[in-house]
Amino acid sequence: MDLPRLRRQALVTLPDWTAAYLQTVPEPNDDIGFIELAVSLSRQNVEHGTGGPFGAVVVERDTCRIVSVGVNRVVPLHNSSLHAEVVALMLAQAAVGSYSLDDPGIPPHALYTSCDPCAMCLGAIWWSGVRRVVCAASTEDALAAGFDEGPVFADSYAYLEARGVEFVRGLRREAARQVLMSYVEGDGKVYNG
């Protein structure tokens, strides 16, 4: 068969403002600092109109070095898989040069995300090799803003925790929740509402 319209590639990009914005921010070195950066990226993404109200950061734990950042790019890039966590994990793996952040010889990594992961992102976390996840807003906050996170259950977290992934939830929750609400009040696009 001949399929001339078949796409053979898709590009995943950060918004143009990211690099310049990061230069204005002091480098964090603890949980509070990294989660505040994830939340501030979510806020910047809303203010620039470059995607949904979600931000994420991947950090090398031993050195506190930032390996990647991500923001939601679903609407502008026509790609429903580009949640902030997935973007950050993809860019971290590209930086490390491996499909796993848990390979032998690779130091441990953590993910900071402005909102509890949806079903897809929990699965992406499982495959990614990050061993620690710190979240701000809750699944309930996302739902209140109109985002249905899909089939995420208490057992989903238990499954990952039993396999060595640590979760810390609710850190700077209120700040992150306010970004979600500001997005809705600004008539931001809520998909799967």
Next chain:
Amino acid sequence: MDLPRLRRQALVTLPDWTAAYLQTVPEPNDDIGFIELAVSLSRQNVEHGTGGPFGAVVVERDTCRIVSVGVNRVVPLHNSSLHAEVVALMLAQAAVGSYSLDDPGIPPHALYTSCDPCAMCLGAIWWSGVRRVVCAASTEDALAAGFDEGPVFADSYAYLEARGVEFVRGLRREAARQVLMSYVEGDGKVYNG
């Protein structure tokens, strides 16, 4: 902060053999034909050494037109999110020019996949807007080959079905299972084993 090593983009690509291979295959027009194509893509991907033993196809249901194909690209592209289903959904949305295959004015779409979706892909299906999913090999077959699909439960399927996503499972299961086993016997990389 200055982060000169930060990656700003990642590229998602099909293997080079895809277009030439599709030209050798007759165009399918029913469930059996589309699932056999998904399975044959998984087999080709193993034989070419271009990723894991998984293939997928997105189809416009009314016209039986193929909108995209995908294969697993995790190891070669250093990207643990590039399962066959995610690649196919990303390329379908790029072709349609929308983050949702369920937008008003867009005809209904189906996903054919050579294996039951993992936790991440079930979540990706939920966001993608496909309303019908046809699968070949089972979650148990994947696990027997060493792939732990993550937190997928009977309730995960029930959640999506309750929201209008139809699943047909086990179609051409044995053919797909054989591809999984041939990958393992050929010492293919099994991640999260």
